Amino acid sequence: MTNLAESIQINYGICTTCGACVKACPNNIIQRDDDASPIVHPGPECISCGHCIAICPSGAMTIPQETEKAGFADAAILARHLRSRRSIRLWKDSPVTKEECEELIRITAHAPSGCNIHPVKWVVVNEPAKVKAFVAASAELLRQVPKDNRMYGLAAGMLRKLDAGNDILCRNAPALLIAVANPKEDLGLVDSIISLTYADVYAPSIGLGTCWAGFVMILLGVFPPLEKILGIPEGYKAQFALLAGHPQYAFTQIPPRDMPEIFWT
Ligand SMILES: Cc1cc2nc3c(=O)[nH]c(=O)nc-3n(C[C@H](O)[C@H](O)[C@H](O)COP(=O)(O)O)c2cc1C
Ligand code: SF4
Ligand code: SF4
Incomplete structure (x- = not known):
């Protein structure tokens, strides 16, 4: 994004000199003139x-781009939405369209980002056959793990399930969305997790289901060739991934969860 401060316009005719913009700027770029403007x-x-x-x-401070009115969801509606979110592992037999993937990713542009840098980019695998090819390639790599390797136990366990037709890796999902970042970005992982969480939480509202792909991430860490198979671009590293698709079933009840423990200090 271009440097916003360079394109800010102030209509002094309607500015009330309230000073909110001065106080809100996190880096003190806006100051008051002698007449408080x-x-x-x-x-x-x-x-x-x-x-x-x-x-x-007052709308006195503007930028050339059009902006949208801010607003929040009603607390009861949002809380129920958040409690209703589930990890989806059973899918309809339909691919996730490019438009659906883009809608999911578009919302992540509004996620918090350290220093507003937004280092997160996305690799989208939305051809079900490509997800299956990734699972097949993973199985072959797991098969080659030698018995004396510390990964052997995990590899053998995963392989047993994969060979039995239980896709423990991608849960037969039709799509895989991977947040990637340049490894030099200090906050690449944190920003990725936040962005993925935005996508995860937004997905049900556009008819999609998601599941955090922990096993995919374990294998990407162990077998670098898998990054190539997924098409992770040179200079980027997968930070974390979501399985995605259209849920086969709707969850009608919210399972109980314990209140997290708080240490009041
Ligand atoms: C990992 C992370 C660390 C952050 N650290 C700070 C911080 O130390 N101080 C601060 O004022 N804002 C911090 N922020 C807020 C970002 O500056 C902010 O998300 C960004 O400027 C975009 O503004 P927005 O969150 O209002 O969209 C942090 C955000 C993230 C995601
Ligand atoms: S530009 Fe807006 S926020 Fe800033 S002082 Fe004027 S009225 Fe207040
Ligand atoms: S609040 Fe400050 S840092 Fe943020 S866009 Fe405005 S001038 Fe830039």
Whole structure:
């Protein structure tokens, strides 16, 4: 994204000099003039977070791009949505379209990101045959793990299931969405997990189901050739992945969960 501070416009005719933009800027790029009017000092410190224009109550501070009105879901509706989220492992026999994948990924652009850098990119495998080919290639690599390797026990266990037709890796999902980042990005993993969580939580609202692909990540860490099979671009590393598809069943009840323990200090 271009540096937002460079394109901020202020309509001093309607600015009330309330100072909200000055206080909201995390990097103190906006200061007050002698008459209390806000002045933007563009520079590399602007992280393009948009808080200044987003907080302005009078609409005096704007950018050329169109912005959307902010708003939150009702607490009861959102809490039920969050409690209803489930890991999906049973799918309809239908591929996930490019448009569905894009809709899921589009929402992740609004996830928090350290210094608003947004280092997360996506690798999408939405051809069911390619997911199956990945599972088959994984099985062959697992078969080659020698008995004296520390991975042998896990490999043998996974292989037994795969050979018996139990796709423990991808759960027969028709699609795999992988968050990738340049390994030099300090917050690549954290930002990826947050972005994947946004996608995970949003998925049911667009008719998709997801499941965190922990076994896929274990194998990607052990067998580098698998990254090539998935098409992870040069210079990027898979951070974590979601299985995705259209759920075969709807969960009608919310299973109980314990309240997390809190250490009040
Ligand atoms: C891993 C992580 C670390 C962050 N650390 C800080 C921080 O130390 N101080 C801070 O003011 N904001 C921090 N943020 C907030 C980001 O700066 C913020 O998400 C980003 O500017 C985008 O703004 P938004 O969250 O309002 O969309 C952090 C965000 C993430 C995801
Ligand atoms: S976009 Fe963010 S960092 Fe840049 S001037 Fe506005 S509030 Fe400050
Ligand atoms: S938030 Fe808007 S109204 Fe308030 S000082 Fe900044 S530009 Fe003016």
